[in-house]
Amino acid sequence: MAETLLKVEGLEAWYGESHILHGVGFEIGHGELVTLLGRNGAGKTTTLKSVMGIVEKRTGSVTFEGKQLVGHPSNEIARLGIAYCPEERGIFSSLNVEENLLLPPVVKPGGMSLAEVYQLFPNLAERRRSQGTKLSGGEQQMLAIGRILRTGAPLLLLDEPTEGLAPVIVQRIGEIIRQLKSRGFTILLVEQNFHFAATVADRHYVMEDGRVVDMVASADVEQNIGKLQAYLGV
Amino acid sequence: MTAQRVMGVILLAAALVAPWFAYPIFLMTALCFALFACAFNLLLGYVGLMSFGHAMFFGISGYFFGHVVKAWGMAPEVGILAGVAGAAVLGAVTGALAIRRQGIYFAMITLAFAQMIYFFCIQAPFTGGEDGLQGISRQPLLGGLIPTKDDRVLYYVVLVIFLFGYGTIYRIIHSPFGQVLKAIRDNEQRAVSLGYEADRYKLLAFVLSAALAGLAGATKAMVLQFATLTDVSAAMSGEVVLMALVGGLGTIIGPVVGAFIIITMQNYLAATGEFVLVIQGMIFVVIVMAFRKGLVGELADWWKARRPAG
Amino acid sequence: MFELLGIPPQALFGQLLLGLINGAFYAMLSLGLAVIFGMLNVINFTHGAQYMMGAFAAWLMLTILDIPFWVALVLAPLVVGLFGIVLEKVMLKRIYHLDHLYGFLLTFGLALVIEGLFQWKWGSSGAPYPSPIPGGTNLGFMFLPTYRGFVVVAALVICLVTWYGIERTKFGAYLRAATENPTLVRAFGINVPRLITLTYGLGVGLAALAGVLAAPIQQVSALMGTNLVLVVFAVVVIGGMGSIMGSIVTGFGLGLVEGLTKVFYPPASNTVIFVVMAIVLLVKPAGLFGQTK
Numbered sequence: 001m002a003e004t005l006l007k008v009e010g011l012e013a014w015y016g017e018s019h020i021l022h023g024v025g026f027e028i029g030h031g032e033l034v035t036l037l038g039r040n041g042a043g044k045t046t047t048l049k050s051v052m053g054i055v056e057k058r059t060g061s062v063t064f065e066g067k068q069l070v071g072h073p074s075n076e077i078a079r080l081g082i083a084y085c086p087e088e089r090g091i092f093s094s095l096n097v098e099e100n101l102l103l104p105p106v107v108k109p110g111g112m113s114l115a116e117v118y119q120l121f122p123n124l125a126e127r128r129r130s131q132g133t134k135l136s137g138g139e140q141q142m143l144a145i146g147r148i149l150r151t152g153a154p155l156l157l158l159d160e161p162t163e164g165l166a167p168v169i170v171q172r173i174g175e176i177i178r179q180l181k182s183r184g185f186t187i188l189l190v191e192q193n194f195h196f197a198a199t200v201a202d203r204h205y206v207m208e209d210g211r212v213v214d215m216v217a218s219a220d221v222e223q224n225i226g227k228l229q230a231y232l233g234v
Numbered sequence: 235m236t237a238q239r240v241m242g243v244i245l246l247a248a249a250l251v252a253p254w255f256a257y258p259i260f261l262m263t264a265l266c267f268a269l270f271a272c273a274f275n276l277l278l279g280y281v282g283l284m285s286f287g288h289a290m291f292f293g294i295s296g297y298f299f300g301h302v303v304k305a306w307g308m309a310p311e312v313g314i315l316a317g318v319a320g321a322a323v324l325g326a327v328t329g330a331l332a333i334r335r336q337g338i339y340f341a342m343i344t345l346a347f348a349q350m351i352y353f354f355c356i357q358a359p360f361t362g363g364e365d366g367l368q369g370i371s372r373q374p375l376l377g378g379l380i381p382t383k384d385d386r387v388l389y390y391v392v393l394v395i396f397l398f399g400y401g402t403i404y405r406i407i408h409s410p411f412g413q414v415l416k417a418i419r420d421n422e423q424r425a426v427s428l429g430y431e432a433d434r435y436k437l438l439a440f441v442l443s444a445a446l447a448g449l450a451g452a453t454k455a456m457v458l459q460f461a462t463l464t465d466v467s468a469a470m471s472g473e474v475v476l477m478a479l480v481g482g483l484g485t486i487i488g489p490v491v492g493a494f495i496i497i498t499m500q501n502y503l504a505a506t507g508e509f510v511l512v513i514q515g516m517i518f519v520v521i522v523m524a525f526r527k528g529l530v531g532e533l534a535d536w537w538k539a540r541r542p543a544g
Numbered sequence: 545m546f547e548l549l550g551i552p553p554q555a556l557f558g559q560l561l562l563g564l565i566n567g568a569f570y571a572m573l574s575l576g577l578a579v580i581f582g583m584l585n586v587i588n589f590t591h592g593a594q595y596m597m598g599a600f601a602a603w604l605m606l607t608i609l610d611i612p613f614w615v616a617l618v619l620a621p622l623v624v625g626l627f628g629i630v631l632e633k634v635m636l637k638r639i640y641h642l643d644h645l646y647g648f649l650l651t652f653g654l655a656l657v658i659e660g661l662f663q664w665k666w667g668s669s670g671a672p673y674p675s676p677i678p679g680g681t682n683l684g685f686m687f688l689p690t691y692r693g694f695v696v697v698a699a700l701v702i703c704l705v706t707w708y709g710i711e712r713t714k715f716g717a718y719l720r721a722a723t724e725n726p727t728l729v730r731a732f733g734i735n736v737p738r739l740i741t742l743t744y745g746l747g748v749g750l751a752a753l754a755g756v757l758a759a760p761i762q763q764v765s766a767l768m769g770t771n772l773v774l775v776v777f778a779v780v781v782i783g784g785m786g787s788i789m790g791s792i793v794t795g796f797g798l799g800l801v802e803g804l805t806k807v808f809y810p811p812a813s814n815t816v817i818f819v820v821m822a823i824v825l826l827v828k829p830a831g832l833f834g835q836t837k
Contacts, residue, residue, distance in 0.1 A: 052731050078733035090728040094720040102714070103721055104732035151733070284645050331822055334829040338587050338644045339781060343825065346778040350818040357811060468774060472652060479649065508668075511660030518653025522646050523635060 005030050005155055005186050006051070011060035013043075013050045020046045022210040023060070028155075033177070033187040035197040038207035039233050044190040045087055047207070048157045051188070052084045053077045064155065079107045083148035087159040087190075091140050093133040097124055100132045100143055104151045111152030120176065121146050138169035145176065156180070159190045174199055194232055206231045241487050241530070249393060258385035259457065264497040265396045266454035271477040271489030273446035276403050279484030280412065281439045282419035286341040287348025288447050288474050290328070291321040293466030294351060295448035296455035300367035301360050303456075310373050310382065314395075314452040321448025322441050324351070329440035333433055345468065352466045366462030370455060388457065395453050399446050404486060406442065415439055476514055479521050482528025491530055556807055557686035563803015564796065565692055565761065568699030571795025572754040573776045575706055578785040580747035582723040583740055586636060586647030592773030593658040594748045596766060597624045598755025600662065603673050603764045613676035613760070620756045621749035628748030632741045655770070662766035670763020695757050702753065703792045710788050719743060778821045784834015794832060 006028045013021040021043050028034045036044045050058045053074040062069040069077050078084070083104065092100055101117060101124070118125035121142045127135060135143060141161055148156060161177070162170040170193070177200050181187060191197040197204065198221055206214040208231065216224050252261050270292050278284045295317030302313040332343040355361045362368070372382045375391060382388045406412050417425045418432045426432050455461045464470060473496065481492025496514075503510045525532055573591060580588045588594075601620035605611035611619065631654065639646050680689035710716040722729045722736050730736040755769075762768055783794030798817050806813040824832060 054727055054731055074727075074731045075733050075735050078731055084728075084731045086728060090725055092721045092724050094724055095717055099717045103717060103729070105734060107733050148732075284648075286648075331825045334825050335781075338648055341645065341648060342587065342777040342781055343821070345774060346781065346818050346821055349774050349778075350815045353814040356814075468770070472656070475649070475652075508660050508663040511656050512664065513660075515653045515656025515658075515660055518649055518656065519635070522639065522650040522653065526642075526646070 003030050004028070005032075005065060006188070007061070007063045008047075008051065009061040011047070011050055011058065011062060013046055013055045013059075014057040015046075016056065020055075020210050021050060021058075024050075024207070024210070024212050026205050026212050026215070028186060028188055030154075031181070031184055031186055032202045033181050033189060033200055035189045035191055035201045035204045036207055037191065037194060037197060037204050037228070037232060039231075040192070042207040043210040044207055045159055046210075048084065048159050048188065048190055051077075052082065052157060054084075078104075078151075078153070081108050081153045082155045082157065083107075083151050083153035084157045085144045085148055085159060085161065087163065089140050089144040091132040091135070091143055093131060095132050096129050097132055097135070097143060098128040101128075101147055101150065104147055106150060106152050108152035108154065112149045114150065117146045117149055120149070120179070138165050138172075141165060141169070141173065142176075145173075149180070154184075155186045155188065157188050157190075160192060161189070162191065162193050162196050170196060192232075194228065204228075236534070241491075241533075245487070245490070253386045253389045258389045260497070260501065262385075262389055262392045262457045263454065264494050265392050266450045266457065267474070267477065267497055268490040268493035269396050269399045269453070270447050270450035271474050271481065271493045272400055272403050272486070273443045273450060274474045275478045275483060275486075275489040276406065276446070277439060277443040278478065279488075280407055280419065281415045281436060283436065283440070284337075284341045284475070285332075285344040285440075285443070285471075286475065287328075287344035287346070287351075287468075287471050288443075289466050289468070289470035290348040290351040291325060291444040291447035292451035292454075292470065292474070293355070293461070293463075294324060295321040295451035296461035296465050297355065297361050297367060299452035299455040300370045300461045303373060304367065304370050305360070310375055310456055314449065314456070317452030317455070318445050318448045321451065322445040325441040325444025325448075326437070329437050329444070333436050333440065345471065348466065348468060348471055352463065352468070355463060355466050361461070361463075364463065366460055367455075368460045370459045370461070372456070372459065382456070392453055392457060395449065399449050400486075400490075402442075402446065406439075407486065411435070411438075473514070476518060478528075480517060480528055482531035482534075485528070485530045485534065488528050488530035492528065495529070551807055553685040554687070559803045559807045560800065561686065561688065561692060561696075561803075563800045563806070564696050565799070566802055567796035567799015568696050569754055569758060569772065569795075570776055570779045570799050571703050571792045572699055573751060573772065574779045574783060574791045574795050575703060575788065576747040576750040576754075577776065577780055578783075578788065578791045579706075579710070579719075579750075580744055581785050583719065583743040584632075584636065584640070584647070585644055586640075586651065587644070587777075588744075588747065589648060589651035589773065590631070590654045590658065591651075591748075591751050591776070592769030592771075593655040594624055594628060594751040594769070595755040595758070595772065596662065596769035597627070597658065598752025599673075599759040599762075599764045599768060600666075600755075600766075601752065602756040602759045603671055606673065613756075617753070617756050621753040624752035624755075625745045625749030629741055629745040631748075632744040636744065637737070637741070655773075659766050659770060666766060668765055668767055670765035670768070673759035673764055675760040691760055695761065698757060699754075702750070703795075706750065707788045707792065775817055778817050780831075782817075782821050782824045782831060784831020786831070786834040790831075790833025 004027050009025045011021055011024040024047055036047060038044050046055060049055050051062055053069060053072060058070055060070060064080055064082060067080060095103065101114060123139060124143055124146060145161065161173055174196060177187065189197065189201065202218050204216045205212050216228060274285065274288045298320040299313040299317040302308050302316045303310060328347045332340050335343060356363055374381050380387060380391060382391065414430055414435055418435055422432050451465065477492035477496045478489045480495055481490065482488030500510060503513060521528065527535065573595060577588055577591055580586060598620045601623055602613065602616035605616045605619065635650060639650060675691045677691040677694055680687055710719055718734060718739060722739055726736045779795055779798050782798065783790050798820065801820065802813055802816055805816040
């Protein structure tokens with residue numbers, strides 16, 4: 001495995017009184033694409049949010065490029081080089097497509113230019129003046145991904161990018177994610193759609209009840225398919 | 235016994251002997267404002283609606299009372315009824331419109347309506363405009379049985395009125411109707427999904443609150459023998475909010491305590507002129523920043539905390 | 545000269561101008577309130593007091609420091625805006641997690657303190673402020689005092705610049721996005737708390753700017769703000785706080801309505817805006833330009 005970019009140890013998180021994460025631990029190396037799999041309520045989204053610093057309370061250790069993230073607000077974490085694409089996509093309705101794309105500030109050099117993003121997502125270029133939320137589900141997802149590519153952040157956190165989308169769009173998103181990987185982005189992907197995850201990931205972590213319970217490398221997936229299916233309740 | 239019950243008993247005992255220790259007019263004024271504050275608190279503490287224009291009910295009722303007694307020469311009981319009725323009707327009209335919005339908008343709308351009433355009172359002939367209605371004579375009650383010219387006698391009358399109003403609020407809060415109100419305050423959507431027409435309940439609570447504020451206003455006009463523009467002003471609306479805040483929102487005794495504190499403070503600081511406003515403003519600020527539960531609320535918490543058995 | 549419905553043109557256009565001027569202030573103040581409410585979810589009751597502070601700042605600058613109107617027009621909003629920033633950092637910031645009503649109560653209390661202090665120090669009778677552009681022109685159907693014409697134009701410019709700043713600039717995009725979803729905007733790396741502080745400062749500065757413009761027209765008095773802000777609340781309810789342009793149009797429009805009422809039925813002129821509010825509540829509770837959230 002390449003040099004570690006993100007290391008999570010003993011991460012616990014709360015929403016108010018609810019104790020959601022009970023000690024999560026995993027690692028991601030430079031250029032890897034790692035998924036968090038698990039059933040609904042396993043704590044996958046909360047893990048992403050905890051890395052990003054958006055949960056109410058978190059303890060434990062999250063280090064990025066050796067720097068500790070716990071105790072820092074989300075805007076500082078973003079500036080270190082992490083970009084977040086939320087499950088609900090978070091497209092701003094009071095901004096048009098181009099404004100949405102230009103909103104996240106550039107945090108590190110080497111991010112894509114607006115032209116490059118439009119090249120990757122030509123349908124967004126067509127609709128650049130449309131109000132953000134007037135786009136279809138698939139287009140909004142592409143907008144949400146395209147937004148964070150400009151920032152230059154090397155680590156991308158993607159939360160269920162294929163949720164609720166038609167198969168042909170899911171395929172397109174898969175292509176895009178593979179392209180991003182070949183460009184050198186490091187990606188932490190949360191997915192319910194195991195089939196999709198298997199086509200893009202290097203390694204899979206399985207979560208259950210707020211803990212990481214297993215890790216399966218991409219090469220070993222076929223051998224462990226039964227176990228994985230049991231975890232996911234498929 | 236809970237902290238509030240203890241406080242209540244002490245206050246009642248004190249109230250019965252008070253005219254021998256304090257100036258009756260002061261006590262009666264404080265009681266009227268206490269009832270006013272309780273009426274306001276019914277709406278905010280138990281229904282979750284903050285009316286920032288409650289003075290319109292308080293003031294207009296005073297004007298109605300004055301007009302009925304002075305211009306029409308009727309007995310004070312009729313005057314009080316007229317005041318309550320007038321306030322209730324006004325409450326129904328403004329409430330029906332204000333309820334259409336929630337939270338902060340509701341507060342702004344009530345404020346705006348109160349301003350309307352204020353301007354109306356400046357111009358309407360029966361209010362006496364800038365001078366107000368002065369010299370409302372003290373007529374005896376119950377057809378001559380109760381001579382109201384004696385301040386001490388009147389004090390007990392006012393105390394009875396206050397206890398009636400307070401008792402009404404107490405009954406409302408502890409009734410099934412009150413439970414529904416609390417449910418609406420805590421989670422309106424759920425109450426609606428359970429089949430309750432939230433708007434009707436809110437409107438009824440609003441009208442009751444307005445009527446009780448009217449009772450306070452008419453009684454005050456009876457005691458002080460005048461009704462003026464100050465009674466319908468935005469400042470008055472703000473003051474009743476302050477009284478409820480200081481005492482403790484959502485506690486039933488709180489507004490009473492708050493009213494007494496504020497009235498006493500105003501008496502002492504009357505000589506400083508506008509500085510009273512500064513003090514009042516600072517109290518608002520301090521309470522919002524640090525003592526949101528008000529005096530009674532914080533005391534009740536402290537009492538609970540020192541008795542580990544609960 | 546012609547007469548409209550028995551009303552001499554001087555009276556009609558005179559009142560319309562007055563209405564337009566009032567409307568200008570309604571627009572500027574409701575704009576500030578809307579911007580602050582959008583970002584902070586707080587109804588800034590102190591707005592009236594901050595408007596008054598702007599006027600007082602200009603008056604004090606003139607009488608004590610000999611600073612002319614045109615300089616005060618820039619300086620006063622800066623000073624009062626800075627004061628607003630301090631308020632936000634020290635007090636408002638700490639109550640965002642509470643029910644909105646507490647924000648209303650806090651700003652109400654602050655308004656009382658500020659106005660009480662100014663009243664205590666300078667009394668409640670007004671002080672005059674000399675007009676920076678004295679004189680006027682006779683247009684035939686009415687006499688137009690030059691400064692008043694300037695105020696209307698200036699207010700329009702200020703409103704349009706604000707609109708442009710919010711709807712067409714990058715900074716405005718940050719504001720709009722942060723109003724919608726502050727958590728996500730922060731997760732992109734933008735210091736949203738600082739943005740919020742700045743927004744409050746800008747809204748307050750806008751109120752103070754209106755105050756400076758008002759000084760030569762009204763007497764500068766400690767109470768000039770409260771009376772105004774209560775009407776502006778009604779304006780804001782009528783317009784709905786959904787759109788910037790909506791607030792501007794509603795403000796100017798209601799000023800004109802008020803002016804017309806003064807011409808044709810004077811006793812209602814004080815209350816006409818509230819009556820309009822009642823009607824709007826019946827017909828479209830979210831406000832003319834509002835969206836039901």
